[in-house]
Amino acid sequence: MSMTFAEVWERFLRRDRRALARLLTWIARGEQIANIQAALRGLPAIPDQNRVIAFTGSGGVGKSTLVGKMIANFRHAGESVAVLACDPESPLTGGALLGDRLRMPNYPDDDGVYVRSLATPSGHEAVPDQLDLMVQLLHQFGFHQVLIETVGAGQGDTAVRQRADVLVVLVQPEAGDDVQWEKAGLLEVADLVVVHKADLPGADRTEAQVKALLNLPGCRPIPVLRVSSSKNIGLDELRQGILAQPSRRGIRLRNANTLLRLAQAAWVDLLHAHPETWKPILEQWQSGRINDDEAARQMLSLDKSTGSITS
Ligand SMILES: Nc1nc2c(ncn2[C@@H]2O[C@H](COP(=O)(O)OP(=O)(O)OP(=O)(O)O)[C@@H](O)[C@H]2O)c(=O)[nH]1
Ligand SMILES: [Mg+2]
Missing domain, CATH: 3.40.50.300 (P-loop containing nucleotide triphosphate hydrolases)
Structure with missing residues (x-):
């Protein structure tokens, strides 16, 4: 007997392990992904x-x-x-x-x-x-x-x-x-x-x-x-x-430091002369407003001489 997504999700919320297994199987098969993403967004952090x-x-x-x-x-x-x-x-x-x-x-x-x-x-x-x-x-x-x-x-x-x-x-x-x-x-x-x-x-x-x-x-x-x-x-x-390891947020900050170190190696002058250009990128990244890829893209597209974003 096949159940609809809504039925399975309702059971999942009642902590039914079979519903959990069903959802995991769907994900593994690439099915119901959009529904699962949407339903997860409605749950507390x-x-x-x-x-x-x-x-x-x-x-x-x-x-x-x-x-x-x-x-x-x-x-x-x-x-x-x-x-x-x-x-x-x-x-x-x-x-x-x-x-x-x-x-x-x-x-x-x-x-x-x-x-x-x-x-x-x-x-x-x-x-x-x-x-x-x-x-x-x-x-x-x-x-x-x-x-x-x-x-x-x-x-x-x-x-x-x-x-x-x-x-x-x-x-x-x-x-x-x-x-x-x-x-x-x-x-x-x-x-x-x-x-x-x-x-x-x-x-x-x-x-x-x-x-x-x-x-x-x-x-x-x-x-x-x-x-x-x-x-x-x-x-x-x-x-x-x-x-004892840092939580997610701690890890974000650590990664941010790593990114900063990497950037420093390539853009030493820029980083010293124009901290105002890259700090907002870092801040947005740390707060989760932009993802890793976007942060890296913005960092890499900083114009070395002026510090403005070129693309
Ligand atoms: N001496 C010793 N052998 C161990 C220990 N833990 C595991 N083994 C043995 O190491 C072998 C491999 O163990 P697994 O747990 O299958 O290793 P795995 O890294 O999961 O292996 P794959 O999933 O195949 O990569 C088995 O024969 C275990 O019995 C240990 O603490 N000491
Ligand atoms: Mg193994």
Whole structure:
């Protein structure tokens, strides 16, 4: 029996999990998007302390296992949790989806947990927008924290990263000097680095390497935590570390500083001579009146010599 959008939405508002599942399926298929967007606009804003936390790292580093552990950890701390597990589309998709679900304990009797697998075809443009909508739905349904397991260090992961409030990058102890996480450039964008599988030999060395890479003069300090999912080590510290990260607004401000630093490198003279030209752009961006793309476009179109906007 098929229900209309209005019927499903009415059930969603009454916190019917089947309605939530239906809406998520619609989004995944690119259906009912305009209706969902419009209906979401009518709901109150999501509290700042509700976060989107992405877990990323190379294949097999233990993302699914750790996310499974963090579900339980957040629950013990009184927080409700929804999980979106993304997987690359591959001949193994069916198995991979199942694999991720299997490592995440299911909680059939707990209203405070919801786990959903999500196929993310590589190069699929619609995915980031779909993710935004899904996350909004889950927050509006009442889940405090939304955890996302990303597809790993591949492309397609970038979109997820940009949409997370907190990005947790997992690395694991490795033999040899050829450290893949360094090549992947993941550390640069991390809010928090987890040296996972810390029960394995070499965790000390990996931790030292990560710290040496991250703690460059002038850069914001990034916490590096040692965690073992199999030995239940460091999980509370990870939760506390995540919650200690700035809320969305804080992240906006941090991003604004990054943008400013980038702009400074290219427009030093302009920035000193005409702060009145770029400060309004920054302010509009920080308050959310213009999005990242528009802010970047306006910044880049500033005329270097006069400081006026040229296009
Ligand atoms: N020693 C050790 N092994 C772990 C730990 N956590 C997970 N593993 C193992 O690491 C392997 C990969 O774990 P997954 O959770 O599937 O890793 P993943 O990053 O989700 O993998 P993909 O989704 O395939 O990229 C499994 O065999 C786990 O049992 C840990 O804390 N210590
Ligand atoms: Mg996984």
